[in-house]
Amino acid sequence: MLMAVDLKAKTAKRVQSKPLKAFGLDERGFQQILFNSLDRLLPDDELILISQSRQWQEEPDLMAVDAEGKL
DSSP, rough: OEEEETTTTTTTEEEEOOOGGTTTTTHHHHHHHHHHHHHHHOOOEEEEEEEEOOOTSSSOOOEETTTTTTO
16 A cells, blocks of 8 residues: 655545556566665665575565564
């Protein structure tokens, strides 16, 4: 769910989202974008990305370690 937040009025409302297909992406393509951009989305001191899933494998899509070493 996407929300538009008005900080002055202290309100939020839902905004219409679009499916990944509307951007020419599937889940794997979006995962690749997150993998390649996570350092710009979250500061390095918060999360360090350590792995990305492989196709047809039972594992998390993305795995990261926080500043305390927790997965």
